[in-house]
Amino acid sequence: MHSICVLCDRSFANDGALQQHKQDSPAHAFDCTACDRHFGNVTAREQHLRDSPAHAESFDCDDCDRSFGSEEALKQHLRDSPAHAESFDCDDCDRSFGSEEALEQHLRDSPAHAVSFDCDDCDRSFGNEEALGQHRRDSRAHNQPPETPLDAFFRSFQTFEYDPAQPPATSYACLQAHKGWRRGEAASTDAWNRYQDALEDELRLWYGEEDDLAAWHAICHAIGVDPLPQTCDQCEQV
Incomplete structure (x- = not known):
């Protein structure tokens, strides 16, 4: 199967011969090999390389697979995107917070992290030591009358x-x-x-x-x- 040069309308025995032709022929001196386009002079080709989106320099965000047209745009994305905001994680309940202060308030106020005072005898928990002591004093379970x-x-x-x-x-x-x-x-x-x-x-x-x-x-x-x-x-x- 022959390989054809569209610009010259010539056939070549294989792709290798076609590529060699494009490199050596003066007719292809101003080609853009990246997008397979031909230009009549070097100035036109350079303008194409400057202005074409296909050849614009790309600044990529590896974490979220997005590209930006400038380094400044990439930096702004890294600053402002919630996907890149610093996270303060609570390991015990698998929640994340936007600041260290928010995490500390969660640890202080959440019932899941409240200090628990447990009664081992009846498997109940209390919010403070005083409540546990009152439970032990008043609960019938802890005040069984002695054997007479x-x-x-x-x-x-x-x-x-x-x-x-x-x-x-x-x-x-x-x-x-x-x-x-x-x-x-x-x-x-x-x-x-x-x-x-x-x-x-x-x-x-x-x-x-x-x-x-x-x-x-x-x-x-x-x-x-x-x-x-x-x-x-x-x-x-x-």
Whole structure:
């Protein structure tokens, strides 16, 4: 297949021969090899090289693949384009800010970066140490009543379902039925003695060691004693 020189209307055996012809022939002395155009003199070719956009010097922005006609235009682009603005990044929440001050304000004010005071027992967090302390003081989860002597007595029987809300006498009757004790059995007698000791210890726990008739009367009211005994000793016997 022949290669043709359009300007000379001549054919050549291959592209190599055509290119050699263009280099050597006086008819092609003023060609623009970059855009394959022919000019009649050197002045016309130089003006073409100066003015043609195809030959204008390009100032490229490598980051965003844009070109500019002058170095000044490229510099202005690098200054003003949001794509090239300096970024201040928050690594924890993957956000970027336009200034260091904006980043610092974000770190101060964002709930995501607020100091957290955690309660390890109930998996809750609080904004300050005072709130955590108040939670520990006031939360029922952290203020479980201590085990009382009666609680310890009834819970010593592992198969018995003890309900602290029941009156002690009711709980003991349920325990007796659960165990199937009969009067006079060694296990029944031992349990009864331990129950009485627990009752005595419970009274001391809640009302102390002092003989206070008003306190004893409060207990008697609670268990339905009527009429009320007249002395502390009588109340204790009841």
